[in-house]
Amino acid sequence: MKVCSLALILATAAVSPLAAQHGVEGLANPYNTPEDIAAGGRLFRSHCGVCHGPKGEGGRAPSLMTGRFRHGSDDSSVYRTISEGIPGTEMPATFFNGQQLWQLVAFSRSLSEGKAAEQIDGDVDKGRMIFAGKGSCTNCHMAEGKGRRTAPDLSDIGKRSLADLESSILRPNEKVLPRHWVAKGLTKDGKTVQGMRLNEDTHSVQLIDQNERLVSLAKADLSSFEVIKTSTMPSYDGKFSKSELNDLMSYLASLRKN
Numbered sequence: 001m002k003v004c005s006l007a008l009i010l011a012t013a014a015v016s017p018l019a020a021q022h023g024v025e026g027l028a029n030p031y032n033t034p035e036d037i038a039a040g041g042r043l044f045r046s047h048c049g050v051c052h053g054p055k056g057e058g059g060r061a062p063s064l065m066t067g068r069f070r071h072g073s074d075d076s077s078v079y080r081t082i083s084e085g086i087p088g089t090e091m092p093a094t095f096f097n098g099q100q101l102w103q104l105v106a107f108s109r110s111l112s113e114g115k116a117a118e119q120i121d122g123d124v125d126k127g128r129m130i131f132a133g134k135g136s137c138t139n140c141h142m143a144e145g146k147g148r149r150t151a152p153d154l155s156d157i158g159k160r161s162l163a164d165l166e167s168s169i170l171r172p173n174e175k176v177l178p179r180h181w182v183a184k185g186l187t188k189d190g191k192t193v194q195g196m197r198l199n200e201d202t203h204s205v206q207l208i209d210q211n212e213r214l215v216s217l218a219k220a221d222l223s224s225f226e227v228i229k230t231s232t233m234p235s236y237d238g239k240f241s242k243s244e245l246n247d248l249m250s251y252l253a254s255l256r257k258n
Contacts, residue, residue: 043104073163116164127248173230182195187223
């Protein structure tokens with residue numbers, strides 16, 4: 001019997017040419033406030049909860065609590081799969097407008113946030129050793145008061161979903177938040193200045209450079225300036241064994257500020 005299943009869509013839908021028509025490929029969710037999540041929850045409970053349970057815990061259809069989907073867990077992929085449905089099944093393309101679709105995305109992803117530690121069985125202590133050793137993560141990242149600040153501070157990364165933790169290690173370009181963009185400027189005397197962008201307005205930009213120094217640049221003093229919106233972190237896909245990856249994600253999932 002064919003089952004209307006949002007989880008089935010997210011788990012099995014392949015990349016479709018229709019994605020380009022939506023114009024959302026690669027975009028982060030623009031409707032992701034607490035109010036948007038609440039609105040998405042109301043839509044979910046009235047249209048999806050009968051199969052997935054009112055809290056996404058599963059029932060007639062699978063649970064959505066892990067946030068791990070085979071063919072894309074980033075915002076635009078979830079948007080696409082909810083919007084298009086699965087041809088040949090009882091799950092049709094939805095009739096919601098763009099904002100409502102994004103609100104459904106926000107609610108669906110919120111179901112798995114902060115639950116990573118409960119969903120993975122790696123060794124936290126071994127993961128901590130991989131983080132500082134084989135992964136060389138402390139060369140750029142700060143965690144538990146150790147490391148550098150030239151990349152995002154991971155001291156509270158355990159609040160994210162298991163899918164986010166996995167993608168941040170294996171597919172770092174899948175989701176790069178604006179606060180993690182890199183600013184790069186060339187001064188008029190030929191010096192390149194680059195670092196994690198902290199703040200930017202029309203006339204200036206502030207960043208943390210590779211020496212962990214706070215730098216403020218006046219754009220009028222630069223011969224060129226750009227914001228790099230892709231991740232500067234390399235992919236670790238294939239560099240860890242399955243058990244090492246589980247250990248590392250278990251450690252990251254344990255990082256929660258009090």
